[in-house]
Amino acid sequence: MADGEMPVRKRSSESRSLFILAGIVGASGLLCYALKGTEGVVASLEGDLALLAALVPRMIVALAIAGLVQVLVPKDLVGRWLGDASGYRGYILATAAGMATPGGPMLSFPLVLALKAAGANTPALITYLTSWSLLGVHRIVMWEIPLFGTEFAVVRFLVSLPMPFMAGMITAALIARLKLRT
């Protein structure tokens, strides 16, 4: 009985998450119907199908990478650099990696999934994502400096620089405080 407990609980939390999502989808669909009528709903679903068709091949590749990394990369290696024992070094490394990762969520989220599978801890992953979304160098060079100028970009970079560290530390504190399994 004790053996069967864990998987059952895991499955129920996963399906609860799905039920919540399905409920929100239903509510937003009704709202869309109320505001935009049948046309709005149909247009929205058609858009979803097109997006799904574009996403599925990418997801297949991304999930294959996550699965392969899980098997190939030694857990203690990633764990040493980005795991529970990595401390400040882990935050600094995660921040630097986030700044350097080019492209959109299509690239960064599969990387996060693969790193998680390989033993990185949640605070380091959240530090990485916060850094990528606020400090991504490619975005600053391609969009921000041309549109807003260097002064704006420098001020924004400076005020954003502490945020990945803050997010990582808050995550670690929340996990410890709420005794979350991650």
Added chain:
Amino acid sequence: MSFAPDLPTIFLMVLAAVLFGVAAVKGEGRLGEAFKATTKLFRMVGFRLPLALMLAGFLSQVMPSELVGGSIGAETGLSGIVIASVVGGLVPSGPFVSFPIALTLFKSGAGIPQLIAFVSGWGIFALHRVLIYEWPLMGLRFTALRIAASGLAPPLTGLLAMAILEVYH
């Protein structure tokens, strides 16, 4: 929209091919294990992704996107910063949409700290990215943790910028 591989996708494909090769050469059942791990991830994402896409689609239909205007001028201070943080997070899709919107807001009188909060809000909250990628791939708990841990960042960047600009000018 058909599937045309862009640079990141090509990069991912090459990476997958290389990893596949390494696993094949190393042998000892590694490919089989990797296949099992991937299938497990698939079952998880397969249910979440279509639902998340539907939600993103419905929301973009009902979102009032021309609402902001001069409500985030430099004189609005903290309240403008908070509004800009939230509105930034509602902007759908990538930098090719958010930065032009930010520029329009700038020209119609938005303040610098408010704009910085807007750009941070887009980065941190990015509703579309959360629905399409983060929730399906990382799960609800990770997503909630990340938003709880970095949710204060957008208004904080705005406030810090306000302080810096006050000292600097």
